[in-house]
Amino acid sequence: MKKLIFVVGAILLIVLFPIFTNNSYHLYLMNRALIHAILATGLVFLTGFAGQISLGQAGFYAIGAYTSAYFTVKLGMPITVGVIAGIVISVVAGFLLSIPSFKLKAFFLSLVTIAFGQIVWMLVINLTPITGGPSGFFGIPFYSVGNNMLSFGQVFWLFGGLLFVSVFIMYRIKHSHFGRAMLAMNDDDVATETCGISTKRLKMAAFGFSAGLAGLAGALYAHLAGFLSPEPFTFFESSNFVAMAVVGGLRHMSGGVVGGIGLTLLPEFLRFGGWENYYLMVTSIIVILIIIFVPMGLGPILESLFRKIFRLKRSNTKTL
Amino acid sequence: MDILRTENMTKRFGGVVANDNLSIGIPKGQITALIGPNGSGKTTFINVATGVHPITSGKVYFKDQDISGMDINKISRLGIARTFQKIRLFENLSVIENVLVARKPFYKSGPMSVVLGTPKFRKEEKENKEKAMELLKLVGLEDRAYDSPTGMAYGLRRCLEIARALALEPQLMFLDEPAAGMTRDEFKVIMDLMMILKERGITILLVEHTMDFIKAVADWVYVLNFGQVIAKGKFDDIEKDPLVLKAYLGED
Amino acid sequence: MLQDILQNIVSGASIGATYGLVGLGVVFLWLTISRINFANISSAMLGAYLFYSFYTQLNLGFFISFVLSIGVIALYGLGLRVFIYEPIRKRGGGRLEFVVATLMLCTFWLNLIIVVYGALPKPFPPVFGGSNDFISLGGIRIPSLYLNIYLVIAILMVFIYFILNKTLIGKSFRAAAQNREAAALMGIDVKVTTSLSFIMATVVVGIAGILLAPIYFVSLELGGGSIGVKGFASAVLGGLTNPYGTILGGISLGLLENFSTLYISSTYRDIISFSVLVAVLILKPSGIFNWKRKKI
Ligand SMILES: Nc1ncnc2c1ncn2[C@@H]1O[C@H](COP(=O)(O)OP(=O)(O)OP(=O)(O)O)[C@@H](O)[C@H]1O
Ligand SMILES: [Mg+2]
Numbered sequence: 026m027k028k029l030i031f032v033v034g035a036i037l038l039i040v041l042f043p044i045f046t047n048n049s050y051h052l053y054l055m056n057r058a059l060i061h062a063i064l065a066t067g068l069v070f071l072t073g074f075a076g077q078i079s080l081g082q083a084g085f086y087a088i089g090a091y092t093s094a095y096f097t098v099k100l101g102m103p104i105t106v107g108v109i110a111g112i113v114i115s116v117v118a119g120f121l122l123s124i125p126s127f128k129l130k131a132f133f134l135s136l137v138t139i140a141f142g143q144i145v146w147m148l149v150i151n152l153t154p155i156t157g158g159p160s161g162f163f164g165i166p167f168y169s170v171g172n173n174m175l176s177f178g179q180v181f182w183l184f185g186g187l188l189f190v191s192v193f194i195m196y197r198i199k200h201s202h203f204g205r206a207m208l209a210m211n212d213d214d215v216a217t218e219t220c221g222i223s224t225k226r227l228k229m230a231a232f233g234f235s236a237g238l239a240g241l242a243g244a245l246y247a248h249l250a251g252f253l254s255p256e257p258f259t260f261f262e263s264s265n266f267v268a269m270a271v272v273g274g275l276r277h278m279s280g281g282v283v284g285g286i287g288l289t290l291l292p293e294f295l296r297f298g299g300w301e302n303y304y305l306m307v308t309s310i311i312v313i314l315i316i317i318f319v320p321m322g323l324g325p326i327l328e329s330l331f332r333k334i335f336r337l338k339r340s341n342t343k344t345l
Numbered sequence: 346m347d348i349l350r351t352e353n354m355t356k357r358f359g360g361v362v363a364n365d366n367l368s369i370g371i372p373k374g375q376i377t378a379l380i381g382p383n384g385s386g387k388t389t390f391i392n393v394a395t396g397v398h399p400i401t402s403g404k405v406y407f408k409d410q411d412i413s414g415m416d417i418n419k420i421s422r423l424g425i426a427r428t429f430q431k432i433r434l435f436e437n438l439s440v441i442e443n444v445l446v447a448r449k450p451f452y453k454s455g456p457m458s459v460v461l462g463t464p465k466f467r468k469e470e471k472e473n474k475e476k477a478m479e480l481l482k483l484v485g486l487e488d489r490a491y492d493s494p495t496g497m498a499y500g501l502r503r504c505l506e507i508a509r510a511l512a513l514e515p516q517l518m519f520l521d522e523p524a525a526g527m528t529r530d531e532f533k534v535i536m537d538l539m540m541i542l543k544e545r546g547i548t549i550l551l552v553e554h555t556m557d558f559i560k561a562v563a564d565w566v567y568v569l570n571f572g573q574v575i576a577k578g579k580f581d582d583i584e585k586d587p588l589v590l591k592a593y594l595g596e597d
Numbered sequence: 598m599l600q601d602i603l604q605n606i607v608s609g610a611s612i613g614a615t616y617g618l619v620g621l622g623v624v625f626l627w628l629t630i631s632r633i634n635f636a637n638i639s640s641a642m643l644g645a646y647l648f649y650s651f652y653t654q655l656n657l658g659f660f661i662s663f664v665l666s667i668g669v670i671a672l673y674g675l676g677l678r679v680f681i682y683e684p685i686r687k688r689g690g691g692r693l694e695f696v697v698a699t700l701m702l703c704t705f706w707l708n709l710i711i712v713v714y715g716a717l718p719k720p721f722p723p724v725f726g727g728s729n730d731f732i733s734l735g736g737i738r739i740p741s742l743y744l745n746i747y748l749v750i751a752i753l754m755v756f757i758y759f760i761l762n763k764t765l766i767g768k769s770f771r772a773a774a775q776n777r778e779a780a781a782l783m784g785i786d787v788k789v790t791t792s793l794s795f796i797m798a799t800v801v802v803g804i805a806g807i808l809l810a811p812i813y814f815v816s817l818e819l820g821g822g823s824i825g826v827k828g829f830a831s832a833v834l835g836g837l838t839n840p841y842g843t844i845l846g847g848i849s850l851g852l853l854e855n856f857s858t859l860y861i862s863s864t865y866r867d868i869i870s871f872s873v874l875v876a877v878l879i880l881k882p883s884g885i886f887n888w889k890r891k892k893i
Contacts, residue, residue, distance in 0.1 A: 147865070
């Protein structure tokens with residue numbers, strides 16, 4: 026419950042954001058941040074809760090993006106259909122990627138996921154008829170209702186809503202027999218099996234869910250950006266995504282939200298704060314420092330801060 | 346009638362033959378003890394029977410169904426529960442959640458009802474929590490329900506592991522040295538608990554080193570040495586068996 | 598035709614052997630601390646750029662430039678332990694934290710190089726022979742570059758064999774790999790062993806970087822995922838624990854790559870190493886070239 030309060034609060038802040046700015050670059054950036062938050066939330070679920078690792082999340086991100094682009098541009102489908110197709114295909118790919126996790130753990134699994142990400146990336150570059158290859162995929166439709174294009178501010182609310190739904194689903198799942206089983210599996214595979222639970226199915230579900238969110242994020246990105254090139258789908262993006270989840274807090278409901286938004290905005294702050302040449306360098310240093318000094322991630326810290334402020338206004342909100 | 350029996354069960358680890366052609370029957374509704382010197386293959390027997398280790402050759406039957414080669418979770422859901430020699434709890438979950446994990450097979454709600462929070466799911470959750478609480482009461486952990494198991498006294502941790510195994514509503518339980526490292530009082534608790542389980546009709550296979558314990562609870566004893574059965578029978582007969590004496594004295 | 602095949606064997610095996618060196622960086626760390634440094638490949642890039650600075654920019658001559666580059670890389674290896682590995686361990690960070698920290702380190706080095714040297718590749722001085730230098734061996738013309746790579750790697754392997762088998766270091770590596778507490782009880786200084794493994798890991802990859810530079814130029818590619826993954830693949834082929842198996846793994850990967858380029862297509866060259874990696878991981882995670890496997 027405490028955690029839900031935090032999440033609701035954070036999302037409230039997000040919802041209010043467009044009211045304070047109409048700078049379209051800022052709004053575009055915040056939209057990217059929300060996309061990353063959705064993706065990182067999936068990683069928190071996969072890694073923090075279910076104990077599996079993926080360094081190939083950019084692969085699902087790419088699958089979502091190119092599928093939705095293909096469905097809308099080449100097949101003339103509406104955006105909703107494209108996005109759903111992107112999610113579905115990503116989930117299927119996620120199921121497939123979960124198969125090696127039945128046998129492999131930690132480092133070995135991370136290598137397989139890296140290979141998965143790289144293979145998808147190479148397909149993006151080489152399957153030119155579908156993806157446009159290195160020269161890009163153009164003319165992807167922007168969000169609209171009827172004939173009216175949405176503004177960046179409206180898209181922001183749409184993405185915020187989707188993020189909220191993602192976090193809400195994760196919250197409900199975590200506090201159910203499924204979530205308990207996943208946390209148990211994170212602690213001890215064999216003991217979980219002896220409780221009559223199929224860890225294979227759990228791993229499939231966890232990979233599927235996180236891949237679905239990554240696919241959703243990719244599809245949302247495709248229609249936000251309007252064109253796709255292979256750059257945002259490299260291995261380095263995959264490692265950034267994992268960094269987001271870790272910095273935000275792997276075991277925290279808000280980890281993906283905090284990390285996804287934080288690590289999208291941080292480089293931009295640095296860039297416009299007079300660090301044009303060094304911002305990426307400095308970002309990686311800051312991430313390393315956070316990992317060393319705050320291994321729990323920023324989510325829990327923000328939560329306690331938030332609850333202190335919250336308690337000042339209402340004193341008896343303690344439940345369970 | 347034997348609830349579980351093995352036919353020429355063999356388990357090899359590289360060159361080590363941990364279980365050598367074992368044909369063992371566990372009579373239904375009774376407490377069977379499996380004893381033997383260190384490294385004689387007792388834990389391996391449990392691991393193979395519960396599917397934790399794949400069997401090298403031979404068969405395991407549970408209620409006449411061949412379960413050799415089945416996934417661990419399937420075997421568990423058939424009604425075979427176990428504890429581990431080295432206690433294995435879910436340290437990131439609370440005490441009651443540890444028990445609830447083993448209730449998962451009884452839930453019928455799918456992910457959709459969970460996300461929507463349907464009344465059916467809430468009811469299920471409530472019932473299973475009550476059931477878990479009942480089990481915690483049985484082992485005397487009801488006021489620790491929301492604590493973390495990490496750092497709890499050894500005896501309590503063992504009781505929690507037993508409660509978790511019971512949550513599966515098993516017909517057969519494997520207990521691997523449940524009383525090892527326990528104080529006198531805790532020892533007594535486990536012993537009473539086993540009698541209660543027996544009264545409830547649960548078959549128990551007990552691996553134990555303390556002879557007093559076995560004498561007090563076991564109906565039937567198997568003695569292993571180097572992975573083979575060297576004696577079986579009532580405790581009083583086993584006690585005098587020269588082979589058994591030799592195995593134990595040779596060991597010490 | 599035969600000429601082509603032989604040439605491909607020579608070049609494939611020598612490039613492959615350098616992949617093997619990159620893999621050794623993984624193996625040395627795995628042996629002692631069971632961690633994977635995802636910035637492993639950064640040492641190759643650093644080695645190449647350092648050598649470029651010392652040799653081309655400062656004109657220090659081959660030998661001094663080489664020794665200085667290796668010295669700096671060794672210090673960097675020590676720094677990795679002191680500033681990354683130990684702090685994470687002390688504050689209760691696990692494997693994943695180390696993974697992400699080293700991933701970020703990889704990004705850091707790439708961006709640092711871009712800031713200092715710019716993003717464009719630099720030509721590597723022809724210290725191992727120019728592109729037109731050949732040595733004829735029974736009718737086959739072998740670029741002297743490849744022969745020199747063989748030479749350096751052969752010397753290095755003898756050196757590594759000596760260190761691992763004839764000095765205390767090897768013994769402490771094996772002990773630490775088997776059981777850290779027991780190693781400490783045996784009077785092996787785990788700190789020194791860990792430092793040494795970090796240093797050996799970065800140095801060997803640094804040398805690989807200098808050897809690969811004539812082929813890949815002094816470029817960001819040397820610090821990128823593609824060669825890094827080939828290093829991981831070599832290490833996995835060697836079961837993560839067998840140094841010689843890792844070199845063999847690298848060589849077979851190099852050959853496979855060259856021949857698939859020759860007979861299939863160069864587009865999917867990189868997919869080959871990934872597929873090999875995945876196949877080995879799934880079918881035989883204990884490695885292919887991993888004899889003398891020790892049970893732990
Ligand atoms: N996972 C394993 N890998 C390799 N060898 C094993 C493994 N498990 C058990 N063994 C070997 O099998 C033999 C039997 O071991 P097991 O643990 O079954 O003995 P035990 O009777 O339970 O002994 P204890 O009384 O000490 O618990 C021993 O020689 C042991 O070393
Ligand atoms: Mg045992």
